[in-house]
Amino acid sequence: MSGAKTAAIIGGGVIGGGWAARFLLNGWNVSVYDPDPDAARKIGAVLENARGSLPALYDRALPPEGRLTYCQSIAEAVKDADWVQESVSERLELKHEVYAEIITALPRGGFIASSTSGFKASDLASKGAPVVVVHPFNPVYLLPLAEISGAADLRTKALPIIQSIGMFPLELGVEIDAFIGNRFQEAIWREALWMLKDGIATTEQIDNAIRMGFGLRLAQMGMFETYRLAGGEAGMENYMAQFGPSLQWPWSRLTDVPELDAALTRTIADQSDAQSGHMTIFELETLRDDNLVAILRGLRRTASGAGGVILQHEQTLPVGGERDGLPITLRQAVPVTWTDYNGHMNEAAYLELGTWATDGLMQLIGANAEYIAAGASFFTVDTRVRYLDEVHRAELLTVTTQVLEGAGKKMKLFHRIHKPDGAVCATIETLLLHTDLRTRRASEPLPEVAAKLTALARAHKCYDAVGAGGAVGQRM
CATH class of the missing domain: 3.10.129.10 (Hotdog Thioesterase)
Structure with missing residues (x-):
């Protein structure tokens, strides 16, 4: 594509493949480096899902799809890139090794966006590489959130690019491990593990409690707006007066974490197999994407939550002719x-x-x-x-x-x-x-x-x- 920008994707796993799809379907050329000989097949499967879901969120056509290139080295992928997205395994030493290779070919003024799930940008940049955290959520090509953390000048550079591909950049002015979204996910995960450990609930009951109830509610309002409504006409202050004391009650085990011993791990695996083992991963991913499209299109109609991000991005897409x-x-x-x-x-x-x-x-x-x-x-x-x-x-x-x-x-x-x-x-x-x-x-x-x-x-x-x-x- 003439005039198209290029994104270099270093690491083509689930997250890297999602980034490749997000950029490609927004008209960017994409250069991928991943030493896995099966990377092209895996990314191809992600793209198949993305092509069937991301464009369906919009009532205008996305730009013509960019060109996808698989490279033989990091330097080849990065040399002419306008954006570099690192999505390798969560090992700090490995990331530093990869950064050392990237910076030898990084265009002047360029920087590295890391998909890390938990490392602070200062730790990633501790050996001198210009790194900013741009942490997405899976599937990257559908969910709009990207948590951005690190040096202020790099955050400033990253924000407009993330917005231009239809995502919602959540800028963090203070560095914290695991950022905001993953801390909430971790809290729910810990409580779920204790419920399993204590025999209170099964994996299916826990998932149903989320997907049939507060998960849908949180998708369009978030926590504070939801609790504000729970306070009635008197609002948030009334809610806190009524329910604030319950924070001192022993409702949860969030201050303690069960040991993931063999028995608990086996329980989780067995119950999860019983719950979802009749479907392949690809079938589950397709089901997930179809459900998200339906939910997001519903939110789009009222500009609520992620639906507002879709509408805002849609206004930048061409129409007519x-x-x-x-x-x-x-x-x-x-x-x-x-x-x-x-x-x-x-x-x-x-x-x-x-x-x-x-x-x-x-x-x-x-x-x-x-x-x-x-x-x-x-x-x-x-x-x-x-x-x-x-x-x-x-x-x-x-x-x-x-x-x-x-x-x-x-x-x-x-x-x-x-x-x-x-x-x-x-x-x-x-x-x-x-x-x-x-x-x-x-x-x-x-x-x-x-x-x-x-x-x-x-x-x-x-x-x-x-x-x-x-x-x-x-x-x-």
Whole structure:
């Protein structure tokens, strides 16, 4: 890709592969170094999952995918890199050895971003390498959080890059081991181990308590906002007055850690196998990613939590253009939430797709959020959908819109839905009436909107509209 930036990924395991996918799918070229002879296969599996999930979070298309290169040395991977992400094993001595190799080829002014789960940046940089902690969460290509810690100048350099690939940089001004997220995970993990050790709960019960309850709640509010709500109208102060004393009660064993002896390790392994052993790791990862897409798209609708990060990133993605002389009103990958038990896009999803394509056309003629806020819009009164070919999860669809009629109160549109190979897989014909939102009755559009709509209708008369105007069941 001409002009694309390059990210060097040193270490291609689960985290390194996730970083490779995150950068690639945001248009970066990626150079990977990992001595594991199986690295390409492992990263390929991560990319397969990422391609089927990350683009589905957005209602605009991500940039064209970057170029992936596997390198034979650290120096080859790093020499022209705009970003270097180290994701090797959590051994400080090994990281220092890797840094010594990186800095011999690091471009002038460059630095190293470490995926470390627990080491402080000052420890990583103790032998002179310019290292900043950029700690992600798995899967890196879906979860937006990256904890950034280290020297202030390096944090400043890292922040805009992390934001540009759709992540949420959490800057830590004070260095601590394991940062913020992992400390919370460790606290929950320790308590879970004690519940198992004491025979209080099984692995499945513990996981259900999290995923069916507070885990979903924390995903969109966090701890303090959640507890504030628990205090009712009086808020956080009331919550602390009511429940603060319980911190002194012996509810948990967080101040003590059970010995991970053979018996406890065996119990954990056996119960985990019984809970999830019927599925392969790849099946579990795919299930996890599909679930996260559904959750994150739900959060996206209200801009809550991670959904707000997705919306903010989406605003930086390009939209518009033309195809076959008609305006492109939508480009979107098919999310898993649009598919059914047959494995293809369901009928309701076509209507949603048409809704957003109509919205794209309305933006073109000026019937935008400001226009609606002023008291006018277009209301759909009739829609006809033709299903011409199957569409599956993760396929990138492009919608073009032809204005068939644009006079007076009427706006009649003909959407063509194109698959990646250009084939038309569906058409949507829809009739809308301009409406006064105060009276809820049909009305004439304002002159500037009417003029743009009329101009498009006139320009689109030269195009055939094969499939428009027919009866239900008529294919042509």
